[in-house]
Amino acid sequence: MKDWALLVELGGVVLLLAIASRLAARYGFSPIPLFLLAGLAFGEGGVIPLVTAEGFIEAGAQIGLVLLLFSLGLEYSAHELVGSLRTNAVSGVVDGVLNFTPGFLAGLVLGWGATASLFLGGVTYISSSGVVARLLDELGWMGNREAPTVLSILVIEDLVMAVYLPVVTILLVGGTAGSLAGSIALSFLVVGGILAVAARYGPAISRAVFSHSDEALLLAILGLLLLTAGLTERLNVSAAVGAFLAGIVFSGAAADRAQALLRPLRDLFAAVFFVFFGFQIDPGSIPSAAPAALLLALVGVGTKLATGWWSARRAGVGPRARWRAGTALVARGEFSIVIAGLAVAAGLEPELGPLAATYVLILAVAGPILARVADCRRAAPRPAS
Amino acid sequence: MTDVNEVRLPGVGVRYEFVTSRGARVAVIHHRSGLRELVVYDETDPDTSREILRLDADDGRTLVDLLGGSHVAQELTKLQQSVEGLAIDWLPVPAGTPYSERTIGDTQARTRTGTSIVAVLRGDEAIPAPGPELQLHVDDTLVVVGTPRGIEELVVILRTG
Numbered sequence: 229m230k231d232w233a234l235l236v237e238l239g240g241v242v243l244l245l246a247i248a249s250r251l252a253a254r255y256g257f258s259p260i261p262l263f264l265l266a267g268l269a270f271g272e273g274g275v276i277p278l279v280t281a282e283g284f285i286e287a288g289a290q291i292g293l294v295l296l297l298f299s300l301g302l303e304y305s306a307h308e309l310v311g312s313l314r315t316n317a318v319s320g321v322v323d324g325v326l327n328f329t330p331g332f333l334a335g336l337v338l339g340w341g342a343t344a345s346l347f348l349g350g351v352t353y354i355s356s357s358g359v360v361a362r363l364l365d366e367l368g369w370m371g372n373r374e375a376p377t378v379l380s381i382l383v384i385e386d387l388v389m390a391v392y393l394p395v396v397t398i399l400l401v402g403g404t405a406g407s408l409a410g411s412i413a414l415s416f417l418v419v420g421g422i423l424a425v426a427a428r429y430g431p432a433i434s435r436a437v438f439s440h441s442d443e444a445l446l447l448a449i450l451g452l453l454l455l456t457a458g459l460t461e462r463l464n465v466s467a468a469v470g471a472f473l474a475g476i477v478f479s480g481a482a483a484d485r486a487q488a489l490l491r492p493l494r495d496l497f498a499a500v501f502f503v504f505f506g507f508q509i510d511p512g513s514i515p516s517a518a519p520a521a522l523l524l525a526l527v528g529v530g531t532k533l534a535t536g537w538w539s540a541r542r543a544g545v546g547p548r549a550r551w552r553a554g555t556a557l558v559a560r561g562e563f564s565i566v567i568a569g570l571a572v573a574a575g576l577e578p579e580l581g582p583l584a585a586t587y588v589l590i591l592a593v594a595g596p597i598l599a600r601v602a603d604c605r606r607a608a609p610r611p612a613s
Numbered sequence: 614m615t616d617v618n619e620v621r622l623p624g625v626g627v628r629y630e631f632v633t634s635r636g637a638r639v640a641v642i643h644h645r646s647g648l649r650e651l652v653v654y655d656e657t658d659p660d661t662s663r664e665i666l667r668l669d670a671d672d673g674r675t676l677v678d679l680l681g682g683s684h685v686a687q688e689l690t691k692l693q694q695s696v697e698g699l700a701i702d703w704l705p706v707p708a709g710t711p712y713s714e715r716t717i718g719d720t721q722a723r724t725r726t727g728t729s730i731v732a733v734l735r736g737d738e739a740i741p742a743p744g745p746e747l748q749l750h751v752d753d754t755l756v757v758v759g760t761p762r763g764i765e766e767l768v769v770i771l772r773t774g
Contacts, residue, residue, distance in 0.1 A: 304623060370628070
């Protein structure tokens with residue numbers, strides 16, 4: 229009987245993740261690195277390789293990816309996206325150039341193809357909105373003058389992903405220059421179309437879906453979400469982008485309720501997603517990837533510090549706040565894994581997975597630590613929450 | 614009213630900032646989750662805030678009540694809209710009133726006019742739902758609820774007894 233084995237394995241995995249999450253909360257850092265480590269331990273060549281639960285974890289990882297991006301999209305309204313672009317577009321460009329280039333060049337230096345290098349550029353580029361937003365909140369930085377700048381950069385990065393992900397997904401499939409251009413044009417049409425629908429009919433759709441019954445609302449939103457994700461994947465736009473855009477379409481009461489209803493599901497499946505990523509990596513390949521990852525991480529800290537410093541100065545805040553903005557942006561996390569995950573699933577470049585995992589392991593931990601160091605007003609007593 | 618500066622925090626909510634008459638910079642952060650944060654800025658570094666309080670929606674309302682009582686007024690307006698023929702008024706306790714330093718009970722407002730005194734505004738302070746034992750002072754403002762006619766009668770009673 230395999231049924232009991234599946235349940236036991238799943239139970240063991242989830243329980244281990246619970247312990248990891250608890251540890252992370254206790255010491256105030258993101259649980260993502262621990263989830264990745266757990267995945268490494270469960271995978272082939274790991275400490276306790278899983279046998280029966282693999283299929284479930286793979287499917288769960290896909291749902292996790294969709295939920296992760298959907299809830300990210302829910303956070304923003306189309307209005308906020310446009311507003312951020314208007315005020316901080318220049319910072320967004322600086323952020324992109326400074327942080328994408330190191331990864332892209334590193335890929336080329338390592339002798340990877342252009343496509344794999346594009347993926348590594350994406351991995352080094354994008355900050356973890358999840359980790360950064362939580363950091364701002366925990367350190368009480370939301371009131372600080374640099375907070376809007378930092379948040380706007382995150383919004384722009386996420387929006388860039390809506391363009392970046394379809395492009396790299398199509399490059400992954402490959403083809404002639406002509407067919408690539410055609411697919412890319414089509415995907416932009418899809419993205420543009422969904423954004424236009426969001427701006428125009430978002431509120432109406434949200435009202436139509438909204439129901440006072442939690443069950444009906446949850447099922448309706450989950451159904452629409454998986455459908456959108458699946459169909460956009462079919463159009464080569466990537467399920468991740470479809471889910472993100474679907475999140476933007478929803479707003480108002482439907483979005484608030486959906487956010488609350490989906491949170492437990494998202495937490496569970498997102499954890500599964502990170503585990504699955506670690507799962508696909510052979511732990512034996514980590515040591516050889518570590519030097520490059522460490523070097524890239526050092527550069528990645530520097531370029532994000534520069535980005536935050538420059539953008540905050542542009543917003544007219546003082547030196548200390550500029551450093552805070554820089555340190556807040558250092559953490560990389562879920563999005564880097566999402567990007568690397570696409571390449572790993574396609575079997576693009578065997579070194580990319582271990583390199584990205586190590587890179588995120590380092591920066592998901594280093595980012596919050598740096599931010600706490602920059603937070604020199606620790607001496608002030610913290611109020612009770 | 615003081616100039617309130619509104620700053621959007623994408624994905625989080627909105628921050629409202631203002632400078633108090635004594636020069637302190639204060640902000641209230643409205644999180645979309647319903648959480649409210651009250652922060653005060655460092656005097657030497659205007660970029661750095663210090664969190665004073667985290668409040669949920671209920672706490673926020675309580676604090677507003679304690680600070681100014683505008684919530685009382687809001688609730689009354691709502692009430693007035695829902696009950697036809699109900700009037701709400703703000704009546705000053707006039708100089709020369711026979712009820713100065715006497716209690717609400719002494720006015721027998723409800724028995725004589727059917728009008729209820731639902732709050733007393735004294736200086737910057739608001740006393741919601743005062744008991745009959747509360748002493749009135751000249752220059753208090755009474756928030757009263759009743760029929761328009763009853764309120765007119767109460768005005769006369771306050772002036773002449």
